[in-house]
Amino acid sequence: MDLYFQRLRGGLVYLFLITAAFLSIFPFLWMVLGATNTSADISRGKFGLGGALFDNIVSFLAFADVPLILWNSLKIALLTTLFTLAVASIAGYGFEIFRSRLRDRLYRVLLLTLMIPFAALMIPLFIMMGKLHLINTHWAVILPSIGSAFIIFYFRQSTKAFPLELRDAARVDGLKEWQIFLLIYVPVMRSTYAAAFVIVFMTAWNNYLWPLIVLQSNDTKTITLVVSSIASAYYPDYGAVMVSAILATLPTLIVFFLMQRQFVQGMLGSVK
Amino acid sequence: MSELSLRQVSKSFGTLKVIKDVDLEIEQGAFTVFVGPSGCGKSTLLRMIAGLEDITSGDLEIGGARMNDTDPSKRGIAMVFQSYALYPHMSVRQNMGFALRFAGVPKAQIDRQVMDAARILELEPLLERKPGQLSGGQRQRVAIGRAIVRHPKVFLFDEPLSNLDAELRVHMRIEIAKLHKRLGATVIYVTHDQVEAMTLADKIVVLRAGRIEQTGTPLELYTDPDNQFVAGFIGSPKMNFLPARVAGGGDGQGGPAVTLEDFGVTVPVTGLKNLPAPGTRITVGIRPEKFNEQGDQGLSVAIEMVEHLGSETLVHGRGSGDLITVKYPGISAIDDGRLDARFNAGDLLYFTEGGERIR
Numbered sequence: 001m002d003l004y005f006q007r008l009r010g011g012l013v014y015l016f017l018i019t020a021a022f023l024s025i026f027p028f029l030w031m032v033l034g035a036t037n038t039s040a041d042i043s044r045g046k047f048g049l050g051g052a053l054f055d056n057i058v059s060f061l062a063f064a065d066v067p068l069i070l071w072n073s074l075k076i077a078l079l080t081t082l083f084t085l086a087v088a089s090i091a092g093y094g095f096e097i098f099r100s101r102l103r104d105r106l107y108r109v110l111l112l113t114l115m116i117p118f119a120a121l122m123i124p125l126f127i128m129m130g131k132l133h134l135i136n137t138h139w140a141v142i143l144p145s146i147g148s149a150f151i152i153f154y155f156r157q158s159t160k161a162f163p164l165e166l167r168d169a170a171r172v173d174g175l176k177e178w179q180i181f182l183l184i185y186v187p188v189m190r191s192t193y194a195a196a197f198v199i200v201f202m203t204a205w206n207n208y209l210w211p212l213i214v215l216q217s218n219d220t221k222t223i224t225l226v227v228s229s230i231a232s233a234y235y236p237d238y239g240a241v242m243v244s245a246i247l248a249t250l251p252t253l254i255v256f257f258l259m260q261r262q263f264v265q266g267m268l269g270s271v272k
Numbered sequence: 273m274s275e276l277s278l279r280q281v282s283k284s285f286g287t288l289k290v291i292k293d294v295d296l297e298i299e300q301g302a303f304t305v306f307v308g309p310s311g312c313g314k315s316t317l318l319r320m321i322a323g324l325e326d327i328t329s330g331d332l333e334i335g336g337a338r339m340n341d342t343d344p345s346k347r348g349i350a351m352v353f354q355s356y357a358l359y360p361h362m363s364v365r366q367n368m369g370f371a372l373r374f375a376g377v378p379k380a381q382i383d384r385q386v387m388d389a390a391r392i393l394e395l396e397p398l399l400e401r402k403p404g405q406l407s408g409g410q411r412q413r414v415a416i417g418r419a420i421v422r423h424p425k426v427f428l429f430d431e432p433l434s435n436l437d438a439e440l441r442v443h444m445r446i447e448i449a450k451l452h453k454r455l456g457a458t459v460i461y462v463t464h465d466q467v468e469a470m471t472l473a474d475k476i477v478v479l480r481a482g483r484i485e486q487t488g489t490p491l492e493l494y495t496d497p498d499n500q501f502v503a504g505f506i507g508s509p510k511m512n513f514l515p516a517r518v519a520g521g522g523d524g525q526g527g528p529a530v531t532l533e534d535f536g537v538t539v540p541v542t543g544l545k546n547l548p549a550p551g552t553r554i555t556v557g558i559r560p561e562k563f564n565e566q567g568d569q570g571l572s573v574a575i576e577m578v579e580h581l582g583s584e585t586l587v588h589g590r591g592s593g594d595l596i597t598v599k600y601p602g603i604s605a606i607d608d609g610r611l612d613a614r615f616n617a618g619d620l621l622y623f624t625e626g627g628e629r630i631r
Contacts, residue, residue: 169357173371174345187361
């Protein structure tokens with residue numbers, strides 16, 4: 001009887017996992033298959049390979065200056081990621097390593113900012129960017145993302161696993177604080193950086209609402225804005241939409257798969 | 273000549289004073305061990321010498337120069353940490369040469385010094401490995417090698433063996449002793465393990481609650497402790513302490529004596545100038561190994577447990593109070609029942625109720 005229930009339970013677990021996997025994969029599959037079909041076939045719900053891939057690509061290329069929008073997206077995502085990692089890791093290191101009377105209060109205030117929805121910040125941010133004459137520039141997208149409270153929190157938590165004796169050893173070896181950070185902390189915490197890189201890059205690449213507000217001319221737009229504008233055309237070409245969606249998804253997938261091992265290590269908080 | 277001096281050195285964290293007016297002179301080439309229970313301040317004191325903790329008040333001198341505000345790297349010290357603190361992303365060679373690189377030493381000289389240290393510690397085959405590829409003992413040797421290459425005036429060891437298993441600890445203890453002999457360097461070594469302290473030290477500094485309780489050679493501390501804390505801390509198994517009351521004293525019938533209250537035995541006291549007045553409560557100490565079958569006094573002990581360790585036999589039992597331990601060399605047939613634990617009255621140590629030695 002026990003064996004029967006064990007098998008039944010195993011079967012149910014597998015059924016659940018297969019269903020969850022299918023639900024996760026289905027949108028991707030739909031997107032890839034859709035890219036090979038005509039708009040009419042997609043509207044009819046055809047679920048199979050078609051022969052319209054080339055036409056869809058041509059149609060997408062005609063809609064936008066694809067190399068430019070990819071470059072825009074890449075530039076914004078990479079700069080945001082690099083600046084965020086630099087600022088957040090220094091802040092996380094500082095919060096964890098240095099003791100001061102106000103440290104924990106300041107940290108609590110920082111964490112409280114996580115509770116403010118972005119919608120509440122949009123108008124003040126827009127006014128601020130306007131005063132800085134940054135509207136319709138990529139800096140308007142990059143700058144507000146850099147001081148990410150969540151990534152600072154993530155780095156501080158990860159720094160708890162950083163052996164303080166390494167810092168002491170480095171001080172005895174003659175390193176200044178900034179050298180300890182760059183030559184010891186950064187390499188030792190590389191899996192934390194890798195995980196943060198994946199998170200921030202994906203967020204920056206997929207960022208939609210704020211770029212939609214501050215990027216107004218076509219030559220500054222990012223891939224997410226282009227996908228959205230193709231999809232919201234009067235007669236949307238769903239084939240081209242699917243091609244653009246693949247192009248929008250691909251870089252984040254590549255980044256994730258390239259850094260998967262270190263991402264997992266980083267999320268587990270391992271310091272080796 | 274004194275290599276390192278601490279004069280009235282104190283350390284406070286806010287209002288909490290953790291190191292209290294420490295005075296200490298350490299001679300050149302001496303192996304000095306700081307020992308004491310957890311939280312006594314021994315590691316903090318070592319870190320103050322290293323420059324990793326600020327000195328709140330007092331003076332630290334190394335090689336005759338005041339070092340209170342000198343950068344750790346310029347104090348002429350090298351430190352070996354409890355967890356080794358090897359840089360995990362660097363090879364053994366890079367770890368050992370790292371400090372020299374930052375001191376601006378030419379590359380050829382760094383290579384030479386690293387190779388010399390590697391030869392001494394038999395690390396040559398491991399030079400290109402990362403710390404993660406080494407065993408605990410090997411990592412320990414690399415940590416020591418990293419200290420050696422700097423040719424420091426003073427080596428600081430912060431509980432360097434506590435992460436090793438018992439067998440390796442004994443092996444590394446011998447290695448460190450041999451190394452000290454070979455280099456003739458001044459060493460300050462922190463441990464809570466009094467066996468380590470007794471076997472390695474030229475001089476032991478016993479600390480408690482941020483204060484030095486006693487300083488001396490291992491045998492001085494063992495045979496002539498200044499107080500009950502040192503007497504209890506040095507020696508394994510630890511000294512037995514028995515509540516007692518001063519009896520007799522100048523009554524013309526055998527001179528001063530003390531009554532061991534747990535056993536109802538009165539023992540004559542000789543050679544003490546400052547024995548308190550009759551009736552005063554004191555504590556009497558006797559080391560477990562001082563019990564012997566030829567002793568002139570005896571305690572009737574109700575045996576509770578016997579440990580047969582082969583090389584020695586430990587008997588744990590009591591009179592009417594606390595457990596005491598009796599240690600006999602070799603194998604003994606003692607098993608249970610009562611034991612007539614004999615000792616010589618001259619082997620007893622006497623302490624006031626406050627724990628100060630009565631001499």
